[in-house]
Amino acid sequence: MNLTLKVWRQANAETKGKMEIYPISDISPDMSFLEMMDVLNEQLMTQDVDPIAFDHDCREGICGMCSMFINGEAHGPDRLVTTCQLHMRKFKDGETITIEPFRAKAFPVIKDLIVDRSAFDRVQHAGGFISVNTSGNTQDANSIPIDKHDADKAFDAATCIGCGACVATCKNASAMLFVSAKVSQYALLPQGKIEASDRVMNMVKQMDEEGFGNCTNTGACEVECPKGISLENIARMNREYLFSNLKG
Amino acid sequence: MAKLDSKIPKGQLSGKWTNHKAHINLVSPANKRLLDVIVVGTGLAGASAAATLAELGYNVKAFCFQDSPRRAHSIAAQGGINAAKNYQGDGDSTYRLFYDTIKGGDYRSRESNVHRLSEVSTNIIDQCVAQGVPFARDYGGLLDNRSFGGVLVSRTFYAKGQTGQQLLLGAYSAMNRQIGRGKIKMYNRHEMMDLVVVDGKARGIIARNLVNGKLERHSAHAVVVASGGYGNVFFLSTNAMGSNVSAGWKIHKKGAHFANPCFTQIHPTCIPVSGNHQSKLTLMSESLRNDGRIWVPKKLDDVKAIREGKLRPTEISEEDRDYYLERRYPAFGNLVPRDVASRAAKERCDAGYGINKTGEAVYLDFTAAITRYGKEQAHVKGLDENDTILVKKLGQEVVRSKYGNLFQMYEKIVDQNPYEIPMMIYPAVHYTMGGVWVDYNLMTSIPGCYAIGEANFSDHGANRLGASALMQGLADGYFVLPYTIGDYLANDIRTGKIDTDLPEFEKAEASVKSQLEAFINNKGTNSVDYYHRKLGKIMWDKCGMSRSEKGLKGAMTEIKALRKDFYKNVNVPGTTSEFNEQLAKAGRVADFLELGELFAKDALERTESCGGHFREESQTPEGEALRDDKNFTFVSVWEHQGEPSKAKLHKEELKYEEIEVKTRSYK
Numbered sequence: 082m083n084l085t086l087k088v089w090r091q092a093n094a095e096t097k098g099k100m101e102i103y104p105i106s107d108i109s110p111d112m113s114f115l116e117m118m119d120v121l122n123e124q125l126m127t128q129d130v131d132p133i134a135f136d137h138d139c140r141e142g143i144c145g146m147c148s149m150f151i152n153g154e155a156h157g158p159d160r161l162v163t164t165c166q167l168h169m170r171k172f173k174d175g176e177t178i179t180i181e182p183f184r185a186k187a188f189p190v191i192k193d194l195i196v197d198r199s200a201f202d203r204v205q206h207a208g209g210f211i212s213v214n215t216s217g218n219t220q221d222a223n224s225i226p227i228d229k230h231d232a233d234k235a236f237d238a239a240t241c242i243g244c245g246a247c248v249a250t251c252k253n254a255s256a257m258l259f260v261s262a263k264v265s266q267y268a269l270l271p272q273g274k275i276e277a278s279d280r281v282m283n284m285v286k287q288m289d290e291e292g293f294g295n296c297t298n299t300g301a302c303e304v305e306c307p308k309g310i311s312l313e314n315i316a317r318m319n320r321e322y323l324f325s326n327l328k329g
Numbered sequence: 330m331a332k333l334d335s336k337i338p339k340g341q342l343s344g345k346w347t348n349h350k351a352h353i354n355l356v357s358p359a360n361k362r363l364l365d366v367i368v369v370g371t372g373l374a375g376a377s378a379a380a381t382l383a384e385l386g387y388n389v390k391a392f393c394f395q396d397s398p399r400r401a402h403s404i405a406a407q408g409g410i411n412a413a414k415n416y417q418g419d420g421d422s423t424y425r426l427f428y429d430t431i432k433g434g435d436y437r438s439r440e441s442n443v444h445r446l447s448e449v450s451t452n453i454i455d456q457c458v459a460q461g462v463p464f465a466r467d468y469g470g471l472l473d474n475r476s477f478g479g480v481l482v483s484r485t486f487y488a489k490g491q492t493g494q495q496l497l498l499g500a501y502s503a504m505n506r507q508i509g510r511g512k513i514k515m516y517n518r519h520e521m522m523d524l525v526v527v528d529g530k531a532r533g534i535i536a537r538n539l540v541n542g543k544l545e546r547h548s549a550h551a552v553v554v555a556s557g558g559y560g561n562v563f564f565l566s567t568n569a570m571g572s573n574v575s576a577g578w579k580i581h582k583k584g585a586h587f588a589n590p591c592f593t594q595i596h597p598t599c600i601p602v603s604g605n606h607q608s609k610l611t612l613m614s615e616s617l618r619n620d621g622r623i624w625v626p627k628k629l630d631d632v633k634a635i636r637e638g639k640l641r642p643t644e645i646s647e648e649d650r651d652y653y654l655e656r657r658y659p660a661f662g663n664l665v666p667r668d669v670a671s672r673a674a675k676e677r678c679d680a681g682y683g684i685n686k687t688g689e690a691v692y693l694d695f696t697a698a699i700t701r702y703g704k705e706q707a708h709v710k711g712l713d714e715n716d717t718i719l720v721k722k723l724g725q726e727v728v729r730s731k732y733g734n735l736f737q738m739y740e741k742i743v744d745q746n747p748y749e750i751p752m753m754i755y756p757a758v759h760y761t762m763g764g765v766w767v768d769y770n771l772m773t774s775i776p777g778c779y780a781i782g783e784a785n786f787s788d789h790g791a792n793r794l795g796a797s798a799l800m801q802g803l804a805d806g807y808f809v810l811p812y813t814i815g816d817y818l819a820n821d822i823r824t825g826k827i828d829t830d831l832p833e834f835e836k837a838e839a840s841v842k843s844q845l846e847a848f849i850n851n852k853g854t855n856s857v858d859y860y861h862r863k864l865g866k867i868m869w870d871k872c873g874m875s876r877s878e879k880g881l882k883g884a885m886t887e888i889k890a891l892r893k894d895f896y897k898n899v900n901v902p903g904t905t906s907e908f909n910e911q912l913a914k915a916g917r918v919a920d921f922l923e924l925g926e927l928f929a930k931d932a933l934e935r936t937e938s939c940g941g942h943f944r945e946e947s948q949t950p951e952g953e954a955l956r957d958d959k960n961f962t963f964v965s966v967w968e969h970q971g972e973p974s975k976a977k978l979h980k981e982e983l984k985y986e987e988i989e990v991k992t993r994s995y996k
Contacts, residue, residue, distance in 0.1 A: 092907075093907065110744075116606045119606070119858075129902075132902065132910070134908055134910060139402060139404065139405050139569040140608065140609045140611075141405055141612075143404050143491070143494055144400040144402070145400060146395060146400045159741075192908040197396070198397065202397050202505075202508075205501075208509075209502055210506040213459045214384050215456055215807045217455070217456060217807065219452075219455045219456055220459070221455055222414070222455045222472055225459075226469065227470050228470055229470065232463055232470075233463075236465075236495070239463050239488075266463065270463070272459060272460070
């Protein structure tokens with residue numbers, strides 16, 4: 082395959098960025114998108130051009146490190162996959178592909194396609210946990226029976242990989258899907274109920290402080306989420322939040 | 330140089346850990362506040378250790394090279410975590426888990442450590458459930474279990490195919506709680522560049538901020554290395570792209586011994602390499618071997634026709650297929666352990682029967698399972714069992730419900746429908762049992778420097794059982810290190826803060842700086858990946874599934890030459906003071922180029938075959954691995970002496986008091 086790539090280049094957070102155009106040839110349809118980027122970088126280095134910086138690590142769709150906004154979509158045109166699992170066969174020979182970083186006020190660009198997602202971590206520091214010491218003196222695991230449906234729903238929410246596609250997709254750059262996934266996981270489990278009120282209040286407060294936008298329920302985040310995290314979680318978080326406020 | 334003392338407590342095996350805990354030194358809560366601990370790596374071992382140490386009251390600094398601790402590669406573990414809970418009432422016990430682990434490791438692991446691991450395994454499950462880890466449950470609301478290879482009980486706890494993710498996010502949440510309280514200071518996008526040793530003790534690290542390239546000095550009273558395994562020395566592996574040996578290798582060069590570097594696990598069922606562009610390999614879970622049958626064609630003509638696209642595997646008749654695992658190992662069939670299954674696939678492909686264009690792939694076929702399940706379903710539903718189309722449809726539904734996510738992943742990568750055409754699979758490097766040598770307290774041969782999780786060597790011998798890596802990582806981090814580190818730190822309560830202006834810090838920083846600058850100023854002709862790929866090929870061809878004296882000697886020479894060429898001709902673009910992935914990679918590959926040589930030397934020295942280490946010179950007439958207990962019941966412990974080829978061998982004799990050493994047979 083022969084392709085034309087339009088890639089966002091930005092040296093660091095302080096400088097202004099711009100799109101650059103790079104032609105690339107002999108791309109196998111069996112390559113993953115990131116392998117195509119590896120080939121491009123090897124090519125750029127032989128031309129004394131600084132290779133394009135992008136985040137990646139596990140390359141099997143689970144660590145959540147890779148990002149990229151490809152042809153206007155977070156993680157590109159395929160559904161339920163991250164960029165590392167997107168393959169070149171999803172593109173046509175001769176196509177022009179536009180590659181940008183995830184854009185959001187709360188995700189400043191570090192370099193080229195790499196953004197700083199530490200705002201997500203800070204939201205988790207505010208309440209994404211159950212306060213239990215790791216002393217090994219907890220009760221036997223089977224003394225806390227949990228309804229299978231609740232356990233399965235908690236699991237589904239917990240499969241969020243924290244990649245930020247929801248924020249990048251949302252026109253308001255809202256982090257509601259991400260935050261609600263963690264709130265839901267614990268709200269559905271008896272172990273998490275004790276701190277449920279504090280948790281939702283603290284996490285939402287931190288989310289707002291980080292500069293994420295508001296949710297207007299368009300549902301775009303759910304469509305682009307590589308792990309299929311459900312919009313239901315946002316409804317559950319709103320309920321938890323309202324309940325906590327009423328309780329005072 | 331520190332002498333080799335494994336510090337195994339005296340007394341009965343089952344009482345060692347309890348007694349040890351009762352007698353080691355403690356640090357009072359008031360004094361813990363005066364002590365700093367550095368943790369490098371935030372996978373299961375590092376995250377759980379950092380969280381627990383902070384909870385106890387120590388001041389923790391944690392480092393990871395990724396953008397968040399949640400990205401560490403423990404996240405990718407699929408199958409599950411073992412624990413001797415005996416919830417299924419099928420006769421499991423601490424002793425059985427201990428026995429299975431020693432036997433699975435082919436009698437090359439340390440008895441006392443493995444027993445401790447089995448003892449604390451049950452606590453891990455309790456702990457994780459209390460933290461809100463959503464393990465799979467049955468309809469009664471209780472925890473579910475599944476079976477894994479090499480054992481006769483169901484002791485594996487799981488969360489669908491994402492057990493590693495859920496456990497890591499659990500440990501990450503425990504860390505987050507402590508970060509929120511200010512007890513852990515987290516350094517994301519930071520890489521450990523070197524260990525700082527002051528008066529013979531580990532007193533800090535030099536770290537590099539990967540965003541702006543700045544070098545930083547961090548001091549502490551103890552340093553814990555939890556940086557994972559070194560499978561990426563093979564270039565292609567199931568490890569993450571950033572997984573590296575550097576933290577472990579730097580401490581090795583500062584005096585920590587390295588144990589059994591050649592013990593590597595090669596997993597039999599991975600998606601084969603599709604071309605030269607390949608950057609990493611993807612695992613297909615061991616659980617698939619419950620229902621899939623592995624085969625290659627019997628006739629070379631059929632192999633040729635398949636490679637040329639003239640024949641489909643489904644067109645080959647039953648009598649023209651070679652189900653080689655069922656043929657060679659009738660008792661265990663397709664469920665032989667990982668090392669055995671991998672070698673058998675290689676044997677067939679070396680003989681010319683590999684079925685893809687690279688000649689390195691075999692079939693994993695679900696047709697028989699689909700038919701079997703389909704007929705069963707037809708019978709249950711009172712439908713026609715002889716209607717092949719119906720049976721196939723019903724059977725595929727059952728297979729989808731069991732392995733749907735894996736089949737989807739396969740289809741995304743290979744672009745073939747595995748319900749219709751057999752999967753192509755081939756072995757790939759997955760895990761390293763070898764690692765930094767540690768004593769019973771998990772301390773390396775440098776006082777105050779610890780190694781935990783996959784980074785150390787202690788628990789899996791020459792072969793690791795499925796679902797045991799997660800168990801070991803969390804055992805070390807939650808329940809072992811936090812106790813044993815107190816024994817050492819108790820002597821440091823009056824030391825006070827370690828000054829980062831000490832000449833030792835200055836010297837270490839200067840040496841890191843000069844290496845980084847040398848890379849940038851080298852202006853060579855070849856990229857870092859060029860060398861990494863070359864190293865990987867040498868390792869795979871000569872130190873992979875089958876090793877020989879000639880090959881290993883060749884590997885040592887070739888790696889040494891490649892290393893020389895690397896320093897002369899490598900090209901690292903950019904500067905040291907910016908985000909520069911190539912520069913970070915160059916440092917990691919430089920360390921792999923040294924480790925690779927020690928790896929080959931270790932494999933050369935161990936002339937027996939055991940677990941994942943197969944020496945061609947040591948096999949039975951039927952081609953099975955032949956252990957040599959008389960001469961090799963020891964851990965190979967290497968002391969750095971300037972160059973990998975000059976490393977000095979120490980032997981830690983392995984004594985088995987509660988277990989009879991036997992030969993494994995799967996015939």
